[in-house]
Amino acid sequence: MNPFNSHTPFSYGLIKRLLMLSILVPLTTQVYAQEHLVASQTQYQQALKQLQPGDSIILKNGTWQDFEIVFTAQGTAEKPVTLTAQTKGSVILSGQSNLQLAGEYLQVSGLVFKDGFTPTNEVIAFKKSDTELANHSRITEVVIDNYNNPDRQMSDNWIGMYGQHNRLDHSHFVGKRNAGVTLAVRLEGEQNQQNHHRIDHNYFGPRPILGSNGGETIRIGTSHHSLTNSFTVVENNYFDRCDGEVEIISVKSGKNRIQNNLFYQSRGTLTLRHGNGNIIDSNVFLGNGVEHTGGIRIINRDQTITNNYLEGLTGTRFGSGFTIMNGVPNSPINRYHQVVNANVHHNSFINLEHIELAAGSDSERSAPPKDSTLTQNLFINPHSPFTLYDDISGLRFSDNITNFASKDINPIIKKGVNTHNITLVRAANGLLYPSDSKFAQYGVNSTLLPTTTQQTGPTWYPKSEPTVEFQSGKVIKVSNADGELDNAVAAALSGDTLLLSDGQYNIDTLLAINKTLTFKAANTHKAIVSFERPSLFEIQNNGNLQLDGLVINGKLSPDAPGNSVIRTLKWGMLTNYRFDMSNSIVEQLNSSNTFHFFDSGSRAFADTINVNNSQFRHISGDVFRLNKETDDIGIYNAEYLDITHNQFDDIVGNVATVYRGGTDESTFGPHVLVNHNQFTHVGKGQQNQTESILTLHGVQVSQIAHNTFTDSAAISIFHTVGEPQTTIANNQLINTPAPQVTEFVTQGKHTANINNNKVQTR
Structure with missing residues (x-):
């Protein structure tokens, strides 16, 4: 029998039930x-x-x-x-x-x-426009590597986080060279506030010194929105030599949590610049004695600093290992709000050169911290690291321990810091702890696991060293045959050494230095280099230059104004450079009235300029000209200038002119070290309008010691913003004026340390 035959009752009932079932259970389609x-x-x-x-x-x-x-x-x-x-x-x-x-x-x-x-x-950018934002979105395993505007002062940010509930993780950021924040959390508009962003497991690789403001690695908010809460979490990131400026992380909003990050040899601090109620928890700061490495700086209300480990930090002032700032009474939103109700507990402060309390105290920042506590912290140091700048009665020290003598502790601190004989041992996590279990409740807990480089960034992108060291490549032997040195420069790879055989080298081209190169004499002072162009070397982007054992003679150079042996690009270098010279002679730079040795262009920046055991003689201009940034916005041409164990004879101009203008306090330099040199008849030429042998304007650290100045011009120091540290000591001044120090900010007597200099007249 056919069940679908409509003439039978059985078939009719079955068909009816099937039709009803098809209505009750609709057909579905799978969307892939x-x-x-x-x-x-x-x-x-x-x-x-x-x-x-x-x-x-x-x-x-x-x-x-x-x-x-x-x-x-x-x-x-x-x-x-x-x-x-x-x-x-x-x-x-x-x-x-x-x-x-x-x-x-x-x-x-x-x-x-x-x-x-x-x-x-x-x-x-986590947005397309101000009204089209990303929310609940994620950037992961992304790399930004030296992706910079060629104008180092043209500002941009690498990451802009907008919207809410976004995540940035396991990414790699290295080589931010132009101005601007590496990562900025933006709070303009309610749709970007109380955002609950998460920034985790990222590798923030080396960021070179910018030499001006605008070099933060992370900024959360701005002063304008600093009383707004962000609720951003920054955790398990690795900050590797992030040296852009004094603020590595700049917190400018409230209710953020910065936790379980590692700061490795980074110059600067985690700064609670604006905003209230932030938590800084379980971070590790390892300075390893590197200059200007810092820790945590506290400003504003209700900040909690707990279970952080800080070791081997050398920074001072606003970049010190640990800083609690003074505030401005009734501060405007963009200045310094008073520290109130800070809770600092269970932190380990080990071998910090400076802990600064009520820092920044002056006629404006006159509100000291108040209603704040420091308890169960561990302070280990050969001596007391505390410096007090104002009344600290608003800081209550309670149940902390230390190893330095109680006689070294300020009475206010002494009440709550107990001295013990404390022996430290390094645990499996790499951190130091008291060996005696009775001190286990002080400092960081034993379960703290520092974030490692292997835990951060994408696994498929290498964390390579950014700097090529001098003489790290192959040695290329070069004779004085025509064109051979030029060809060797073109063919060499970064890190190579050009070994110059004995003889006279007459160079008729400009040698472009766009890699790390060493020019070394096979036998000291036997390779004599003359040049027929206005300059011999031009340091360009990616260029680093080392000279060793050469004789450089300017007798063949044209009679043209502004000649120089070495110059940078005349305008605008993106990459920082290094210059190193030793055991060399520079002479007869007098074919024109202003023949200089080293002349920096504008917007060029040297990490280091080191000159030692060399001789400079018969020069009609200046030796080092690092004075092109005259727009007075805190920019300068070199971080370190180190002149040691040299002889300078018959120099018409300055040995060094270094200039840093403006009122910005976000940088550490310049640093100028002039030690164990001999100066004879230097700086007294009519063309030297400064009438000085050294002209240092706005230099933050100057040390001029153990030199002999004979028949030479005066040392001229101009103190500007910050707290410049100038030492002029143990020098001999023979027929040479006393050093001149001018204060542009501080009232009254100058702050330079001038002592034990012997003045002779003949």
């Missing part, structure tokens, strides 16, 4: 996530229009030039929309490229930005 592999910007735009929750766009491996990516889509928590590389690390965004994302539940991974710079204010 789509992957769009794209090989061009046009294909990307086409794929972007088709995106649904769970879909992904995959960029084909290769270099994408001038690609301004706008990634807009709507995903869900269960089905985010993704943008990724075909192979992580094999998609390079170069030239004028950037990334903007807007929407919900987006995820980006695997991209590398290098060999270019952003055409906008940010390389990566």
